[in-house]
Amino acid sequence: MFARYASAVSSGTLMTFGLLFVMQLLITLQPSAQAEPRPHYELMPFRIPPDTPVKTIDQIPPIEKLTKTELPPARPVESSNSGTIGVRMPTPTAPHGGTQAPGFSLYNDGPLVSVVRVAPVYPARALSQGLEGTVVVKFDVDSDGRVFNVVVVESSHRVFEKAAIQAAERFKFKPRVIDGVALETAGIQNLFRFTLDDV
Numbered sequence: 001m002f003a004r005y006a007s008a009v010s011s012g013t014l015m016t017f018g019l020l021f022v023m024q025l026l027i028t029l030q031p032s033a034q035a036e037p038r039p040h041y042e043l044m045p046f047r048i049p050p051d052t053p054v055k056t057i058d059q060i061p062p063i064e065k066l067t068k069t070e071l072p073p074a075r076p077v078e079s080s081n082s083g084t085i086g087v088r089m090p091t092p093t094a095p096h097g098g099t100q101a102p103g104f105s106l107y108n109d110g111p112l113v114s115v116v117r118v119a120p121v122y123p124a125r126a127l128s129q130g131l132e133g134t135v136v137v138k139f140d141v142d143s144d145g146r147v148f149n150v151v152v153v154e155s156s157h158r159v160f161e162k163a164a165i166q167a168a169e170r171f172k173f174k175p176r177v178i179d180g181v182a183l184e185t186a187g188i189q190n191l192f193r194f195t196l197d198d199v
Contacts, residue, residue, distance in 0.1 A: 109177050112141060112185045116172035120163040120192050127196075133157045135164035135192045143182040145173040153189060164192040 126133070133156035140149045150168045152161045168190060175182040 108180060110174070112176040112188070113174040114171065115145065115174055116170070118167045118170040119198075120160075120167035120194070122194060122198075123159050123163050126157070126159045126194065130196065131157060131159060131194075132196055133160050133194050135160045135194070136189055137164050137168045137192070138187060138189050139168055139171075140184060140186040141173045141175060141188060142184050143175050145175045147171045147173070149186075160192070160194050163194075167192065 120135075135155040136153040138151050138153045139147050141147055147169055150165045152165065155161050155164070171190075173185075176185050177183070
């Protein structure tokens with residue numbers, strides 16, 4: 001083992017010195033490359049002529065004020081397939097009294113966004129019996145994006161419920177933000193499918 005390291009270090013050292021020698025040889029054989037003078041650039045100072053009129057801040061025309069455009073209300077999304085999360089929430093109200101779609105605001109407002117989704121662990125008992133099924137869970141998300149209050153709404157078999165709850169508890173979200181404030185979101189449903197093809 002030591003002999004391999006010693007041979008690797010010695011061959012690396014020889015290769016380095018060989019490359020340095022070749023570089024030095026190439027530099028000395030090319031005297032014309034060093035004889036060429038470098039281009040000389042002269043910096044010219046920039047001066048404003050004294051008779052140039054200068055506009056003051058009072059003379060600059062005001063910028064037109066931006067007007068907010070009314071957007072149609074956002075439609076809530078419902079959970080229909082596994083891998084999707086549906087949230088029912090009221091449409092945020094803009095400060096001027098109109099409606100605005102989530103995610104478009106001067107205050108970095110936005111809807112609830114799934115960041116981390118965890119697949120459930122297939123229960124060994126269901127796997128040994130060849131069982132497949134589905135579980136619908138409902139949960140709430142706090143203002144930090146953590147899941148709490150996970151409950152089973154519907155399941156095809158009780159053997160899958162614990163795995164679905166444990167997976168949902170490990171979800172992470174970017175919380176819903178309205179007027180720059182992160183809010184809790186309640187009543188989110190998610191469908192877990194347990195199929196033997198995925199194992």
